[in-house]
Amino acid sequence: MTTPNRARCFGPHTLFALFGLTCGASGTASADFIDGSRASLELRNFYFNRDFRQDGAAQSKAEEWAQGFLLRYESGFTEGPVGVGVDALGLLGVKLDSSPDRTGTGLLQSDRERPNRAQDEYGELGLTAKLRASSSLLKIGTLQPKLPVALSNDSRLLPQTFRGAWLSSTEVKDLTLDLGRFDRVNLRNSSDNEAMQVFNGGARNIVLGRNKTSDALDFAGASYKWTPALTTAYHYGGLDGIYRQHYLTLGHSLDLGDAGSIKSDLRWARSLDDGGSNVDNRALGAMFTYKRGPHALGMGYQHMAGDTGFAYVSGADGYLVNLVQINDFGNADERSWQARYDFDFAALGIPGLTFMTRYLSGDNVQVTGRTEEGKEWERDTDIAYVVPNGPLKNLGIKWRNASVRSNFGPDIDENRLIVTYTLPLW
Known part of the structure; x- marks a missing residue:
């Protein structure tokens, strides 16, 4: 089961109608289908402010406020050697504040007739059919992969999704196998399933041939x-006609x-053209984090080599150790x-309160x-609180602050205030 190329927009009445339909459908299913099902409604209130500090900026700031509703339903599986199930994802974004001179935050969908204005609301319904046999699971439809070669982006009001087929198997103990193909992507501020492109911002230096988009991202891992x-x-990923990647x-x-622990995260990727681009990149990343009690100190290094920067699907996330709030430091x-520091205030008697700050610096950008080398830096700070118990349990409040300075890109000061609450429906 797949969604059409253009996902249907809907309002609040449709969102709750979807919930009623899934409830009704469950009533005629098998016991395992019903007993194994679960549903939740996440409320996500998002304020985003980005000030452009460089001289001559075309827009002084991007500032919008929006409310998101994320309805998730996951069924169980029918009985038998091959279990059948269905998942549903209902998304709705509602504009609370915006204006033509402050758009571009990525929270809201642009009006098709007036691109400099945000729509009052936008949304989509994603359906996923799933088949389970033994320890293998096949999903077809709307998907949110977390793979090095296809990493769904969920950093704004609504998540980005892919459309396609994904087979995951754990038949062998401790071994996980993945195989599949995506043919469309739905961006985080869109209600359309679109052909995929390679991200080419910053100083990627990627040159494309005749085909700017692709209808197939094949992957295996x-x-x-x-x-x-x-x-x-x-993992292997190939955006047909544009690039191939080994990770x-x-x-x-x-x-x-008693001395704590050390976590090591090492990543190496090789990206090559697939006949329709000049993609040529080797990416090495390493992150080491020492944790003791409530304190965690991390140090990371990332190195790009080759004719271009790191390649990945536009709108998704690149699986890089230095991918942070604004930049990914993956230029040519x-x-x-x-350098990163985390602290958990539970040690001081305030469970649910956490703090993070980090600083990144990049140079040698081509x-x-x-002829002058490109240089940039970014500083991020997060303060988050999740109510640990009581009637407001799981209510989350997060403030994210970032500053970026660059001699080849925009200078940015940014603040995000995010309030979330997830209500289990059953």
């Missing part, structure tokens, strides 16, 4: 857990007893490092048409 503390993985990852956790030949 294997992840093996050697011990509870050590996992390695290989190796290693994750390890070293327990130091860029070298970057990161900017087309310039």
